[in-house]
Amino acid sequence: MTASKKVKVRFAPSPTGLLHVGNARTALFNWIFARANGGTFVLRIEDTDTARSKPEFEKDITEGLEWLGLGWDEYYKQSERTDIYREYLEKLLGEGRIYYCFCAKDELEIQRQAMLTQGLAPKYMGTCRNLDKEEVKKRLDRGDEHVLRFRIPETKIEFKDMVRGRISFDTSIMGDVVVARDLDNPLYNFAVVIDDALNEITHVIRGEDHISNTPKQILIINALGFRVPEFGHLPLILNPDRSKLSKRFTDTALRDYKDDGYLAPAMVNFLAFLGWHPKENKDVMNIDEIVKEFDITRAQKGGAVFDIEKLNWLNSSYIKELDLEEFIKATEKYISKGWKLTPAMAETVRGRIEKLSEVKNLVDFYFELPEYDPELLRWRGGPLKDSALHMKETLEFLRSVPEEEFAQAKLEKELLSKLPKESRGDTLWPVRVALSGKSASPGPFEIMGAIGKKESITRIEEAIKKTGMLDI
RNA sequence: GGCCCCAUCGUCUAACGGUUAGGACGUGAGCUUCUCAAGCUUAAAAUCGGGGUUCGAUUCCCCCUGGGGUCACCA
Numbered sequence: 001m002t003a004s005k006k007v008k009v010r011f012a013p014s015p016t017g018l019l020h021v022g023n024a025r026t027a028l029f030n031w032i033f034a035r036a037n038g039g040t041f042v043l044r045i046e047d048t049d050t051a052r053s054k055p056e057f058e059k060d061i062t063e064g065l066e067w068l069g070l071g072w073d074e075y076y077k078q079s080e081r082t083d084i085y086r087e088y089l090e091k092l093l094g095e096g097r098i099y100y101c102f103c104a105k106d107e108l109e110i111q112r113q114a115m116l117t118q119g120l121a122p123k124y125m126g127t128c129r130n131l132d133k134e135e136v137k138k139r140l141d142r143g144d145e146h147v148l149r150f151r152i153p154e155t156k157i158e159f160k161d162m163v164r165g166r167i168s169f170d171t172s173i174m175g176d177v178v179v180a181r182d183l184d185n186p187l188y189n190f191a192v193v194i195d196d197a198l199n200e201i202t203h204v205i206r207g208e209d210h211i212s213n214t215p216k217q218i219l220i221i222n223a224l225g226f227r228v229p230e231f232g233h234l235p236l237i238l239n240p241d242r243s244k245l246s247k248r249f250t251d252t253a254l255r256d257y258k259d260d261g262y263l264a265p266a267m268v269n270f271l272a273f274l275g276w277h278p279k280e281n282k283d284v285m286n287i288d289e290i291v292k293e294f295d296i297t298r299a300q301k302g303g304a305v306f307d308i309e310k311l312n313w314l315n316s317s318y319i320k321e322l323d324l325e326e327f328i329k330a331t332e333k334y335i336s337k338g339w340k341l342t343p344a345m346a347e348t349v350r351g352r353i354e355k356l357s358e359v360k361n362l363v364d365f366y367f368e369l370p371e372y373d374p375e376l377l378r379w380r381g382g383p384l385k386d387s388a389l390h391m392k393e394t395l396e397f398l399r400s401v402p403e404e405e406f407a408q409a410k411l412e413k414e415l416l417s418k419l420p421k422e423s424r425g426d427t428l429w430p431v432r433v434a435l436s437g438k439s440a441s442p443g444p445f446e447i448m449g450a451i452g453k454k455e456s457i458t459r460i461e462e463a464i465k466k467t468g469m470l471d472i
Numbered sequence: 473g474g475c476c477c478c479a480u481c482g483u484c485u486a487a488c489g490g491u492u493a494g495g496a497c498g499u500g501a502g503c504u505u506c507u508c509a510a511g512c513u514u515a516a517a518a519u520c521g522g523g524g525u526u527c528g529a530u531u532c533c534c535c536c537u538g539g540g541g542u543c544a545c546c547a
Contacts, residue, residue: 014547049546105545112543121474122543147545164477173475178545188547211476212542235478235540242539270484273496277485281495300478300485303540307483310497320510352509362508379506428506440508 007039008202014046015057018253019064022237025271030205031070036294043072047079064254078191085186097223100136101128101149124175149176157215162232163299169215177216193217197226205232235275236303261356266318270311274304312354331359339367344450348442370437374466379429387430388469395460408449434463
C-alpha cells in the first residue's frame with residue numbers, strides 16, 4: 001500500500017423522501033469505513049431538485065443518522081453551491097465539452113420509446129451537438145427552452161470497484177448526458193462530480209444502482225482534470241421475492257423502525273450484516289466491534305433479502321441487554337399516559353418482546369385488570385370449585401406473609417414447597433389467571449412480586465367471587 | 473430489448489484449490505414448565521445446470537439458465 005491521502009467519504013442523500021433503510025445502510029457503511037480507516041465522514045444533502053426537496057425530509061435524514069449514532073464531520077447542501085457549479089459549467093461550455101440542447105422533451109421521449117421498441121439502447125441522437133454559435137445565441141435570446149449536455153466521447157471506461165473488481169463500459173452506447181437545466185441548475189451527475197472532487201472525497205461507497213452512473217461521472221471527472229476516487233458499490237437490499245426493497249413488502253423508512261420500537265444498536269447490527277460479514281462466525285456485534293473488523297473487500301456482491309424475522313430476533317436480544325431503568329425509559333412512549341412501570345414489572349416483560357411497541361399489550365393488566373370469563377379460571381377442564389379452593393388456600397398463605405417480605409423469590413420458594421409437584425397447576429393456573437386476567441402472562445410469582453400484597457389479595461378475592469363459590 | 477452486475481440451506485452468510493460444506497435466523501422434535509415467552513438439546517435443510525483447467529473445483533475459466541440494476545430536463 002502506498003502512502004495515500006487521508007480517507008474521506010460521504011453520504012449524499014437527496015431530501016425527497018423519508019430516509020430509506022437502504023440509504024441508511026449506505027450511510028452506515030460509509031461511516032464505518034471512515035472510522036475503520038481514520039477518515040472523515042461527510043454528509044452532503046443533494047437538493048438540486050428544488051421541486052422535490054423538502055426541509056422535513058432533510059430533518060428526517062439527520063435525525064435518522066443521529067439515532068443510529070452516525071455523526072458527521074462535515075455537512076453541506078448542494079443548493080448553497082450554485083455559483084460553484086456554474087463556474088465549472090461555464091468552463092466546460094467554453095471548452096465545447098458541454099453544449100446547449102433545445103430538443104423538446106416530448107420529442108425525445110418519442111425517440112426514446114422508438115429505440116426501445118426497436119431493441120436498441122435508448123440514446124440521445126445528438127441533434128443539437130453541432131449547432132453553430134450564432135444559432136445558439138439566437139435561440140437563447142429568444143428564450144427557447146434548453147438544457148446543457150455533456151459531450152460523451154467514444155471510448156472504453158474501466159474502473160476498479162472495491163467490492164466487485166474491474167468493471168468496464170463502452171461509452172459509445174451512451175448518449176450525451178444532461179448535466180444541467182441551465183447554468184444555475186445543475187443536475188445530479190454533474191454536481192456529484194464537482195462536490196466529490198472539490199471536497200477531496202477519496203472513496204465513493206454507494207448502492208449498486210449507481211454502477212451505471214459511474215462511467216458518466218468518470219468522463220466528467222476526466223474532462224475537468226480531477227482525480228478519480230475509488231469506488232465501492234454495495235449490493236442492493238431486497239424484498240423476499242428478490243426485487244428491490246419496496247413498501248409493498250415492508251416498511252422502507254428508517255423512521256418506521258424507530259417508531260415501532262427497534263433499538264438503534266440492533267438496527268445497526270442488522271444493517272451492517274446485510275451484505276457484509278466478519279471473518280468469524282459472529283452474529284451479534286456492536287458498532288465498535290464492527291469497525292474493528294470491517295473490511296469492505298469482504299462485502300457481498302449479491303443482493304441481500306431484508307429478513308424481518310432476523311431483525312426481530314436481533315432486536316429482542318438487544319432488548320434483553322437493556323438494564324431495567326433503560327428499559328422503562330425506552331418503553332414509556334409505548335404505554336398509556338398514566339402507567340408507570342416499576343422495575344419488577346419491567347423485569348417480567350423485558351425478555352418477552354421483540355419490539356418495544358409490543359410492551360403495551362403485555363403490561364396492561366398491571367394497571368387495568370381485564371374483564372375475563374370465570375371459565376378461564378378452570379384448570380384443564382377440572383371443576384371450578386377446585387380452582388376456588390386452591391385460590392382460597394393461596395389467599396390464606398399470602399395473608400400470612402408480612403408486607404415487607406412479599407417478594408417473588410420468597411413467595412415462590414414457600415408456596416411451591418406447600419404444593420405437590422404433580423399438581424402445581426391446580427393452584428398456579430387459577431392464581432395466575434386471577435392476577436392477570438389473561439390466558440397468557442408472566443408467572444404468578446412474578447406478578448405478585450410486581451403488584452404487591454394488597455393488590456394480589458384483592459385480585460384473588462375478586463376471582464373467587466367470580467366463581468360464585470365464596471363459602472368453600 | 474441494449475449495457476452492467478450477481479448466483480452456497482427458505483433467509484443472512486462461512487469455507488489460502490483438499491472440510492463429514494460451518495454458523496445464525498426461521499422451521500420441526502424434545503427437555504423445562506402453571507400459561508405465553510425465554511432458555512437448553514436436537515433434526516431436516518444448500519454449492520442452479522453444462523462444459524473445461526487440475527491428481528483434486530463451492531473456490532479458477534467459458535457457456536447456458538435464472539435474478540437484479542440501469543438506460544430521466546430524479547438522485
